[in-house]
Ligand SMILES: Nc1ncnc2c1ncn2[C@@H]1O[C@H](COP(=O)(O)OP(=O)(O)OP(=O)(O)O)[C@@H](O)[C@H]1O
């Protein structure tokens with residue numbers, strides 16, 4: 001399958017969705033969306049110490065943090081106690097080809113297949129929402145450990161969404177060679193799920209993400225942690241110059257596209273930016289987003305996928 005076919009398929013799907021809207025309109029501030037934003041804001045609250053509070057020092061062993069799973073479930077995330085939901089079902093399908101490629105079970109071996117980037121063309125398309133759900137889904141159902149990395153270093157949100165206090169992480173090990181990854185990893189109360197936060201804010205954060213130190217870290221993650229699936233919640237491709245650089249080093253890319261909102265031209269540009277990545281999975285997020293779940297949360301999640309050269313699809 002050629003890259004061009006993939007782009008055209010994605011564009012056609014988006015156009016169909018856009019035309020299926022009563023007004024065929026594009027907009028990022030529909031009444032529905034503001035309700036979603038409000039629900040998300042009022043659900044998981046950051047724990048004490050998030051807003052400029054004291055930092056937890058990193059020890060020599062991975063720390064254990066407690067995720068408030070009830071709150072996360074209310075906010076629409078997959079959790080161990082609520083493994084059966086529409087979102088869980090959809091991520092079960094999305095993760096399958098990714099895991100096959102990460103484990104060498106795809107049609108063609110994928111270099112660094114255990115390193116998975118979750119990105120989008122522009123901001124606010126649901127990257128963090130999908131990265132957390134993908135990580136949780138894999139950690140719960142497969143006999144695989146998962147490391148979820150907040151690589152959106154200029155605009156990190158993972159800890160805030162998960163309701164955890166600030167902690168050292170990626171930027172700290174990138175700027176200090178003496179720091180070891182294991183010192184800043186956070187274990188969680190979900191047995192197979194660990195976190196690597198974006199770390200202490202740094203004025204050269206975006207340069208650090210595209211640095212040689214990052215390339216070395218990725219090599220280490222791909223080899224020393226080869227039995228783990230590592231998911232990177234990443235910056236948007238068309239806004240952050242470091243995102244396409246990161247994309248060239250990761251084995252698989254999940255491109256989140258906000259259905260009915262993201263422009264075809266934006267999707268085309270984003271796909272062009274990640275052309276060299278061997279495996280690309282396009283996920284259409286918030287398809288038919290007007291439906292409500294029993295809990296009052298709207299999932300309306302949908303997916304569509306296609307692969308570039310190599311035909312890694314299932
Ligand atoms: N499928 C979905 N169902 C319910 N809520 C969703 C869904 N996708 C995204 N959201 C909500 O939409 C908002 C934006 O999503 P999210 O923060 O994941 O986007 P993002 O791409 O990571 O944004 P940014 O570019 O700012 O990092 C959040 O409040 C999130 O909870």
Ligand SMILES: [Mg+2]
Pocket residue numbers: 127128129152157233
């Ligand atoms: Mg985000």
